[in-house]
Amino acid sequence: MARILVVDDERKIRRQIATLLGESGHEVDQAERVEPALEMLQGCLYHLLITDVRLPDRSGIELFKEARALQPSMAVVVITAYGSVEDAVEAMRLGAFDYIQKPFQLEALRLVVEHALSVAALKAEHQYMLDERSGPELVGSSPAMAHIRELIAAAATQPSTVLLTGESGTGKELVAEAVHHHSGKGNRPLVRVNCPAIPTELFESELFGHMKGAFTGAFESRRGKFELADGGTLFLDEISEIPLTLQSKLLRVLEERRFTRVGGVNEIQVNLRVIAATNRDLERAVLEKRFRQDLYYRLNIFPIHIPPLRERLEDIPELADHLLRRIATQYHMPCAGVTEEALAPLRSYAWPGNVRELRNVLERGLLLSRGAPIELDHLPGELAGEEDNEAALSDGAGLNEQVEEFRRRLITETLVRCGWRKKDAARELGLSPRALSHYITKYALDRRRR
Numbered sequence: 001m002a003r004i005l006v007v008d009d010e011r012k013i014r015r016q017i018a019t020l021l022g023e024s025g026h027e028v029d030q031a032e033r034v035e036p037a038l039e040m041l042q043g044c045l046y047h048l049l050i051t052d053v054r055l056p057d058r059s060g061i062e063l064f065k066e067a068r069a070l071q072p073s074m075a076v077v078v079i080t081a082y083g084s085v086e087d088a089v090e091a092m093r094l095g096a097f098d099y100i101q102k103p104f105q106l107e108a109l110r111l112v113v114e115h116a117l118s119v120a121a122l123k124a125e126h127q128y129m130l131d132e133r134s135g136p137e138l139v140g141s142s143p144a145m146a147h148i149r150e151l152i153a154a155a156a157t158q159p160s161t162v163l164l165t166g167e168s169g170t171g172k173e174l175v176a177e178a179v180h181h182h183s184g185k186g187n188r189p190l191v192r193v194n195c196p197a198i199p200t201e202l203f204e205s206e207l208f209g210h211m212k213g214a215f216t217g218a219f220e221s222r223r224g225k226f227e228l229a230d231g232g233t234l235f236l237d238e239i240s241e242i243p244l245t246l247q248s249k250l251l252r253v254l255e256e257r258r259f260t261r262v263g264g265v266n267e268i269q270v271n272l273r274v275i276a277a278t279n280r281d282l283e284r285a286v287l288e289k290r291f292r293q294d295l296y297y298r299l300n301i302f303p304i305h306i307p308p309l310r311e312r313l314e315d316i317p318e319l320a321d322h323l324l325r326r327i328a329t330q331y332h333m334p335c336a337g338v339t340e341e342a343l344a345p346l347r348s349y350a351w352p353g354n355v356r357e358l359r360n361v362l363e364r365g366l367l368l369s370r371g372a373p374i375e376l377d378h379l380p381g382e383l384a385g386e387e388d389n390e391a392a393l394s395d396g397a398g399l400n401e402q403v404e405e406f407r408r409r410l411i412t413e414t415l416v417r418c419g420w421r422k423k424d425a426a427r428e429l430g431l432s433p434r435a436l437s438h439y440i441t442k443y444a445l446d447r448r449r450r
Contacts, residue, residue, distance in 0.1 A: 002047035002117050003027045003334055003371050007037045007063065008079065009056050017050065020106050021113060027370065034058040041070050044372045045334025048116055050109075052079045053087040061090055068095065071334075073123075075116040079104070138171075138178060139322040140315030144307045148175065151304045156182035161254060163239075163299045164277040166306030168431070169356030172277040173237065175306055179275060180233040188232035193225050195241040196434045203246050205262050208253075214263025226259060230270040238435075239276040239299065240285055247292045254298050274299075309351040309358065316347045316358070323359050324374075327366055334371035338362075342376045345383040352406030353429070360428065382413075408443045411436070415445065 004021055008014045009032045018028040029044070031037035034057050041049075049067050053060035064076055078091040078099045088099035097116040100109055138149060155162050156179055164172040173192070180190045198206050205214075209224030225234060236242075242250060253259045254274060258267045276299045285291035309315075320338055328335035338346070342365070351357055361383070365374035411429065418424040426436040439445075 003029070003044070004048045004050065004113070005029050005031065005037065005040060005046045007031045007034070007049070007051040007055065007060070009033065009052065009054075013052075013079075016106060017109065020110055024110065024114075026113075032056070034060070034063045037063055038066060038070075041067050045071055045336045046074050046371075047120060047334060048113065049074055049076045050079065050113070051076070053091065054081060061087065061094070064091055064094060064096065073120070074334075075120040077112055077116055137322065138174065139319050140312060141318060142312040142315045144312045145315060148304065148306065151302075152178045152182060155179050155302050155304065156184075158302075159183075159273050160301045161273070161299055162275045162302045162304060163282075164275065164304050164306060165282075166277075166279065167308050167354055168279045169354030170306040170308055171355050172279075172306055173235070175304060176233070176235045176275045176277060180235075180273070183233070183273065185232050185273070189229055190233045190235060191225050191229035192235045192237060195236060195238045200243050203243055204249070207246075207250070208259045208261055209264075210262035211264045214261075218263070221261070224261065226253065226270055226272070227268060229272045231272065233273045233275060236274065236276040238278055238280075240278045240280040240282060240291060241434075244290065244292070247295045251292065251295045251298055254295075309354045313347050317343060319355065319358065320346060320362060323355075323362050324366060327359070327363050328371075331366070333366065335366060336369075336371060336373040338365070338374045339376070342374050342379055345376070345379065349383055350406055352410055356429075357410070382409075407439070408445075411439050411443065412445055415440075 004026050006014050006017045006021075006028055007030075008017075011032070014030045014032070018030055021028050029040055029046075031040060032055075034055055037051070049064070051060045051063055051067075055063065060078060064078065067074065067076065076091070076096045078088055078096050079102060080088045080091075080099055081102050088096075088101075091099060097119065098112050100112055138145060138152075152175065162176075162179055164175055166172055177190065193207070195203075205218075205222070205224065207224050207226055209222050209227055210218050212218055212221045249259070257271065258269050260267055282291055282296050282300075286293045286296050320343070324335050324337065327333075346358070346361075353360070361380060362374070364380065365378040368378040369375065411425075414425045414429055415422070418428065422433060422436055422440075426433045429436065431439075
């Protein structure tokens with residue numbers, strides 16, 4: 001669905017176009033003169049402008065020029081009377097997508113509109129791909145983010161193993177992508193391994209590959225993630241979830257860059273960088289004998305800690321603008337940003353789900369606002385009731401306890417909203433099903449108690 005502005009002084013024509021495009025699922029606004037049209041363009045973003053070149057107060061060409069200045073990515077189709085082709089030529093010279101002459105067949109206009117919207121969507125997708133190729137963008141001007149950028153630049157100069165630590169949703173994968181990109185390996189593979197999502201019995205095969213017949217179900221030989229990442233970077237997300245029985249073999253591979261496939265006899269040599277990430281306290285895991293100390297030291301050569309969003313709230317406006325533009329591009333929607341009234345609770349909320357939670361909130365707000373500025377009533381109720389949420393916590397509770405309470409509440413609310421469909425809830429929370437099951441057990445969540 002697109003948002004379209006139709007400007008024509010003939011009421012009948014405006015209504016016919018609005019009805020036609022409305023039946024195609026588009027949202028259509030109407031104006032009969034230039035000035036009210038400009039006011040609408042200043043208050044809302046549109047995918048397409050359809051305007052007559054002859055309007056009562058000013059020229060449609062003037063409207064076109066000012067509209068493109070306000071919304072450069074908006075497509076424009078002009079309507080011109082018979083015998084005024086020079087106006088259409090001028091509009092095309094200025095960048096209009098197409099023109100159509102009066103009198104016109106509504107079906108012909110519909111085809112022009114759909115074509116214009118398709119081309120605009122392709123241009124947006126192309127720009128998105130160009131942005132992706134230019135490398136990940138770490139947004140924020142806070143001292144914390146400036147320090148992260150310095151560490152990334154330093155890590156990129158050497159092939160040392162990098163250990164990323166930080167809470168879930170802080171952007172560890174984005175930092176891993178930045179290290180990979182700035183290492184000059186942007187055209188080489190970045191292979192991601194989501195450790196919690198791999199069944200324990202398949203871990204070794206997933207990382208190192210296997211030979212045909214090595215175990216039941218091994219109908220063909222298969223390369224593992226280490227082989228696939230040869231020449232590039234291997235990103236081991238949530239490294240703490242690797243089984244203790246496999247950690248010694250992983251240590252050897254990190255030290256020697258050699259391994260053997262499951263069921264194989266020949267050693268395979270690889271040249272790659274390893275980046276590991278975790279939201280757990282690995283030092284505590286070492287003390288509790290759940291993680292090998294020698295593996296921890298081998299991973300912790302170049303540590304980078306990504307701070308939670310609540311410690312860099314000054315980045316919220318810039319981060320919100322960046323995320324909204326990306327979400328809008330993904331959905332091929334216009335986006336007019338966030339009002340100051342709605343921005344205030346975003347800047348004071350504790351964000352237990354960090355940047356991932358902020359993105360989910362903004363995505364919801366964009367869909368509700370339909371491209372208009374996101375207002376306070378487009379935000380979830382827990383943001384508007386932030387003071388109540390904080391008051392519900394013990395005044396003497398430590399930060400960790402508060403974070404745990406926020407996490408428990410967020411997971412509970414998401415499960416309820418998803419009808420306790422764990423797969424859907426895990427996807428919305430940005431967790432693996434295994435990690436969600438862990439939290440359900442940890443917080444003793446039970447549907448029957450709701």
